[in-house]
Every structure is written in C-alpha cells, then in structure tokens.
Amino acid sequence: MSADHGAGAEAVESKHERPKHELSAHAKRVYAIRDLLLEKGVLTKNDIQEQVEYMEARTPANGARLVARAWVDAGFKKRLLADPKAACAEMGIDATSLNEFVVLENTEKVRHLVVCTLCSCYPRPILGRPPDWYKSLNYRARAVNDPRGVMREFGNEVPDDVEIRVHDSTADMRYLVLPLRPKGTEGMSEEELQRLVIRDSLIGVVDPLPAVPKQ
Amino acid sequence: MSLAVGKYKAGDRVRVRTDDRPGHVRTPYYVRGKNGWVERVYGEFLNPESLGHGGDGLPQRPLYLVGFHQNEVWGEYRPLGRDKLFVDIFEHWLDPA
Numbered sequence: 001m002s003a004d005h006g007a008g009a010e011a012v013e014s015k016h017e018r019p020k021h022e023l024s025a026h027a028k029r030v031y032a033i034r035d036l037l038l039e040k041g042v043l044t045k046n047d048i049q050e051q052v053e054y055m056e057a058r059t060p061a062n063g064a065r066l067v068a069r070a071w072v073d074a075g076f077k078k079r080l081l082a083d084p085k086a087a088c089a090e091m092g093i094d095a096t097s098l099n100e101f102v103v104l105e106n107t108e109k110v111r112h113l114v115v116c117t118l119c120s121c122y123p124r125p126i127l128g129r130p131p132d133w134y135k136s137l138n139y140r141a142r143a144v145n146d147p148r149g150v151m152r153e154f155g156n157e158v159p160d161d162v163e164i165r166v167h168d169s170t171a172d173m174r175y176l177v178l179p180l181r182p183k184g185t186e187g188m189s190e191e192e193l194q195r196l197v198i199r200d201s202l203i204g205v206v207d208p209l210p211a212v213p214k215q
Numbered sequence: 216m217s218l219a220v221g222k223y224k225a226g227d228r229v230r231v232r233t234d235d236r237p238g239h240v241r242t243p244y245y246v247r248g249k250n251g252w253v254e255r256v257y258g259e260f261l262n263p264e265s266l267g268h269g270g271d272g273l274p275q276r277p278l279y280l281v282g283f284h285q286n287e288v289w290g291e292y293r294p295l296g297r298d299k300l301f302v303d304i305f306e307h308w309l310d311p312a
Contacts, residue, residue: 099260100260117245118241118243144300145245145289145292146292147298148298160294161296163296163297163298163299164298165298165300165301166285166298166299166300166301167302168243168300168302170241170302170303170304171260171263171278171303171305172260172278173257
C-alpha cells in the first residue's frame with residue numbers, strides 16, 4: 001500500500017476529488033479498489049474513462065432510433081423482430097455485448113411490459129442505465145402481479161379488451177418493447193417520430209407520445 | 216443462438232417444478248408449481264446456477280420462453296381475461312403437464 005494515504009493527504013484529496021457529503025462504506029470501498037487497481041497497473045485512468053464514456057454513450061435515443069426506423073420501413077421492422085442485434089448493427093448501434101436480444105411488438109390488442117423481478121436486467125447496451133423505479137422492489141413485485149395498476153400509476157389506463165403480456169427477464173434475454181405507432185403521425189419525419197419514442201415506452205409502462213398537431 | 220435439441224417445442228404444455236434447492240436459482244418462486252406452455256424455444260445457454268458460484272456454467276441447458284395465464288398464477292388477479300405472464304425458464308425446471 002502506498003505511504004501517501006495518511007490522514008492529511010486524504011483530507012486534502014477529499015476536498016477536491018470527493019463529493020462534499022460523507023461517502024458511504026460501499027463508496028469508500030469502490031474508490032479504494034479503483035485506486036488499488038490503478039496503483040497495481042491493472043487498469044489505467046484511460047481505461048476507466050473509456051468505459052465511462054462507453055456506458056454514457058448508451059441512451060434511450062438508441063431505442064428511439066430503432067423504433068422510428070421500424071415505423072417508417074416495413075423491411076427494417078421485419079429484420080428488427082427477426083434479428084435485433086443485426087438490425088442494431090445496421091443502425092450503427094453497438095449491441096454486441098448483449099447476450100440475447102428480443103423485441104416485443106405492441107399491437108392494437110396487445111401491450112408488453114418488461115421487468116426483472118430478480119434483479120434489474122435491462123437492455124443496457126442499447127438504452128444505458130435503467131431508471132431507479134425500474135430497479136425498485138415496488139416495481140419488481142407489482143409489475144408481474146398488478147401490471148394494470150402499475151401502468152395506471154404512469155397515467156396509462158389500458159382497456160380490458162387489450163391483452164397485457166408481462167415479460168420477467170430471468171435469464172439471458174434482454175427485452176425491448178416496439179411500441180405501436182401513434183395515430184396521426186403519417187408524414188412525420190423519422191427524426192420527429194424519434195421524439196415520440198420516450199424511454200418508458202420502450203419498457204412498456206406507457207405508450208409513446210401522441211402526435212402533436214402542427215400549428 | 217443455437218437451436219436447442221431439447222425436450223420441448225413451442226406449444227407444449229409444461230409445469231414448473233417445485234424444487235427448493237439452495238444457491239443461485241433464477242426460477243422465480245411465484246411460478247413454481249404453475250402450469251403454462253412453451254411459447255418459444257430460445258436455445259442453449261450457460262447454467263446460471265453454476266455461474267452464480269464461480270462455476271463454468273457447463274453443460275449448457277435448453278432455455279424456454281414459458282407463458283402463463285395471469286388468472287392462473289395469481290388467485291386475485293383481475294380482470295378475468297387474456298392477460299399473460301412470460302418467464303425465461305431452463306429445461307431442468309420444467310416437467311411435461
């Protein structure tokens with residue numbers, strides 16, 4: 001262990017590198033492991049920075065691009081449903097770290113909802129980090145048992161004659177919902193359509209945003 | 216993914232086993248003992264019950280998308296209708312129904 005980490009050095013370091021609040025025990029451990037890995041030359045600061053940038057480049061915008069393209073291009077939609085990883089590659093989205101990827105198509109009569117009751121499995125390589133509510137015990141317990149109640153809390157009242165299919169991702173598959181294209185969006189550009197595909201519609205708790213009438 | 220040479224095909228009726236084994240198990244309690252059907256055959260994958268404890272996950276096991284009627288999984292589920300629940304379950308957790 002380095003001899004630099006006396007109380008004085010740590011106090012100075014903590015003022016400039018650490019957040020102002022007291023770190024949790026877990027956070028301290030993570031920083032200590034990181035410092036050790038750097039010290040022992042297992043990782044470089046560049047390695048860490050590259051990984052952070054890679055993770056932050058993955059956002060729901062990737063999902064929105066896939067969906068908007070599927071809405072305007074029937075051939076792409078077929079390919080997306082048949083082989084989602086290949087369809088991602090077509091769009092320049094790196095889905096190679098996904099073990100398996102399944103796209104669930106919503107229709108007039110069927111809505112899909114994705115949850116991971118056991119932990120928080122989520123198509124991170126496409127969408128980035130899941131929202132906190134997705135990881136909550138509340139969502140993970142109730143999405144399987146009361147999906148209509150959960151969707152209602154998101155402002156989405158699903159009629160009784162529409163079938164809800166909840167997918168609990170318990171294994172290698174990561175699921176993405178392909179929402180139904182909103183009515184009145186004919187003639188909208190792909191970019192305009194992307195803006196309707198909000199992250200929560202890719203998880204399935206809500207439908208995409210409706211078309212906004214032009215002024 | 217490789218096509219599974221497994222016991223079940225899409226449409227087969229299955230029942231989830233009620234084993235209660237220790238360790239890292241990814242078959243949720245809420246479907247154990249429940250009847251469903253094979254919706255899709257996913258292929259073969261490394262066994263999480265081995266991976267979870269530092270094992271190599273071999274041999275790979277067939278994995279299925281198993282569907283259930285919500286009204287049959289949860290006694291109090293409403294509305295009575297067509298809502299369904301799908302869980303990814305390994306072959307060694309399924310018996311024919």
